[in-house]
Amino acid sequence: MPQLKRKLNNQFIYFSAIVLAGIITLVVLTAVILPCLAFDLFPSYFRSDIHEGRIKIEYWEKWTGFEGEAMQKVIDKFNQSQSRIWVEKRPISRIEQRFLVSVAGKNPPDLAGLQAFMIPNFAEKGALKSLDELASEFNIKKEDYLSVFWDMGVYQNKLYALPTTPATLALHYNKRLFREAGLDPDKPPRTLDELDSMAEKLTRYNNKGKIKTIGFTPSYPGWWLWAWGFWFGGRLTDEKGRITMDDAGNVKSLVWVQNYARKYGLVRLQEFEGGFGRLLFASPQNPFLTEQVAMELQGVWMFNFIDKYNPKLEWGVAPFPAVEGLENVTLADCDDLVIPTDAPHPREAFEFISFVQQQENMELLCMEQRKFSPLKKVSEDFWIKHPHPYIKLFYELAESPNAKTQPMIPMFQQMREEMNSAFSEVWLLKKTPEQALERVQNRIHRAWESQKRVEEAKSKSQNSRLGKK
C-alpha cells in the first residue's frame, strides 16, 4: 500500500510539474511571443493604417506643450483640407532612441520630427528615405529656403529632411543692469573687446568678494561650448570635409575663454555657477531671469521663457560680437521632418510635408511656436503680428553668410562631446588651448580613420558576397 501511495504521489508531482510548466509556457507564448510574431508577419493588419476610410499617417514628434499644439493646428488644417489622408501626431520622448529602434525593427512611423544634428548619422546608416524625387515632383526647391536651413537636411548631396521651425543664436542682455552699471541700454557690445569690458562693468560682488551678478561668462549656459570658434573665424571641418578641430580660430576662441577664467578667478566662477544648480533653465530660477547673468548667448526661444516667467524683465537682443572682419555670426539649428526608409506610406507622408512647407502653413506653425520662418518669402503680416519683439533680428542672422551650422557629419555627437571636454580642460586651466585642441583633433582624427577601415571591411565583405553569387 505505501508503495502505491508513493507511486501515486510521484505521479502527482510529475503531473503538476508538467501542468505548471505548460501553463507558464502558454501564458508567455500568448502574451509575449505570439503577438510579437504576428505583429512582425502582418504589421499592416495590426497597425490600422486606415482612419475613417482615409490613409492614416503616423507622425512621431518630440514637441509637447504649446509647441506640440502649434503643430497640431497645422495637422488639423491639413486633415480638413483634403479627404484622402489623415495625419495623427504622437508625442515621443527621447525620439532619437525610439526612432532608431523602430527603424531597426522595420516598423517605423510614416513621418518623424527630428533635430537637424541627427540627420547625417541616420542618413549615413540608411535609416532615412531620400526625398529628392518627391521634392522635385512637389516643386519644393532649394531657392525658396534660407540656404542654411535647406543645407541641414542634405547629406552627401542628397536631400533627407525638410525644415519645420528654425532657430538662431544671439546675445541677450539685461537693459536694467546696463543702466545700473552706467552703460547705454541701447548700445549693446559690437566687438569682443567691448563685450569683455562691458562684462567687467556689469559684474557685481558682495561684501565677501563673491560674485553676485556676472556680466558675461563663456561657460554659461554651457550648451554651445563646442561652438565658440565660429565667432573667431574658426571651423570644425573644412570644405573637403576634413576635421579641423585645431583651426587657428578655435585656438583663439579658447584663449579668450581661458582669459575669463583667469580674470574673474576660477574658484569664484565655479562657486557662482555651481549655485545655479542643474535643470533650472525652464524655470523662474533661470539666472538670466533672476538678473544674475547680464549677458548670455541664447536662442530665439528665450523670449518664450522670459514671457512666461519674468515678463517684466527689460531685455534686448543683438548679434553676438565676433572678431574683426566678421559680422552677424550665429549658430543656426532647426527641426526637421523625415520619412524613415521602410515607412509604409512615403508618398502620403510627403504630401503632408509639402503642405507644411507652403508659406501660409509654415508661417502659422512658426508664429505659434514664436520662431521665424525658414523660407525666403515671408509675408509682411507675419512680422507685424509676431509676438517676439526682436524676431526680425534672428531672421537676419539666419540670412547672414556667417550663419554657421554644426558640421553635417555622422560623427558630430562625438565631436561635440570631445570639444566640450577640451573647453572644460582649458576653462579649468589644466591645459593650454593648443594642447587641448591637439588632443581633440587627434582623437577625432583617429575615430575617423577607424571608421574608414570599417568602410573598407564593409565593401570588401560586400564584394566577396557578390563574387560568390
Add this chain to the structure above:
Amino acid sequence: MIFKISHAEFCNIKKGLLFISPWIIGMALFVGYPIVASIYYSFTDFSVLLPPVGIGFQNYSDLLKDDLFWKSLNNTLLYAAISLPLGLGLSLFLALFLNQPIKFRDGFRAVYFLPSLVPLIPLAILWQWIFNSRFGILNGILNPLLQPLQASAPNWLEDPMWTKPALVLTRLWGVGASMIIFLAALQEVPKELYESAEIDGVTHWRKFFNITLPLISPAIYFNLIVGIIASLQFFAVPFVMLGRGPADSSYFFTMYIYDAAFKYLRMGYASAMAWLMFILTLVLTILASRVSSRFVHYETDNL
C-alpha cells in the same frame, strides 16, 4: 562515486528541472542570448541600423589606444579604491555600534538603514543640492567652520579634484545594506566566546580582533565582493549628478559604454568595452577571493 546518481535522484532532478523550465527558458532567451550576442558584436562594427560587419580585433586594439578609455578606467578604479575600504569600514563601524546595548537601538538601526532605500535618481538630485556651492547645506555648515582657518569649502561638483570625493560621500550615505549584513553576522557570534574571553581577562581590542573579526569574516568577504562589483558598475548617480563632470573627472567606464552604444551608435565598440569590464571584474573578484581565502573563517569548517 560521488557523481553517480541513483534513479530516484535522477527523477528528482528531472522534476526539478521541469518545474523551473520556464525560468531557464526565459533566462536563456533574454539573458543568455544577449550575452552571447555581445561577444559576437564586440568583433564587429555594428550600428543597429546596418548589419554587423566583422572587423576582427579592431575594436579591442582601438580601445587600447583610446585615452578616454584609460581615463574612464582610471576614474572607475580610483573611485573604487577610495569608496570600497571607506564603505566597508563605515558599515562595520556602524554595525558594531548598533550591536551595543544602547537606548533606542531599534530606532537607530532603522535610521541608519533608511538612506539605502532611497532610489538612485532622487538620491543623485538630492545630493546635487546638498553639494551646491552657494546654497548647499554642506558648504553652509563647512564654510563657517573653515572661516577661522582662512579657507573655504570646496566647490564639490565644479572642481575636478572634488567630484570623486563627493561621489564617495553619496555612496557612504547608503551603506545601510552592508551594515545590515554585518549586523546579522555579529549577532551570530556565540556569546560564550566573549564570556570565556572575559574570564581570561582579555581587552576589548583583543576580543574584537581575535573573536569578532574572524567570526564575521565571511560577511566581510561577501560585502567586499559585492562592493567591488557595485563600484565598477557605478553609473546612475554620477550620470545624473554630474554627467562627464569637469575635465571628465566623473566620466566612469559604464558611462563611456553608454555613450558609445546609444549616443555614437557604436554597439561593437561598446560591447568590446563591456567585455573588458567583465574581465576586469572577474580578475579583481578572483584576486579578492584568493587573498581573502587565507583570512576567511567559516565556522562550519570545523564541525
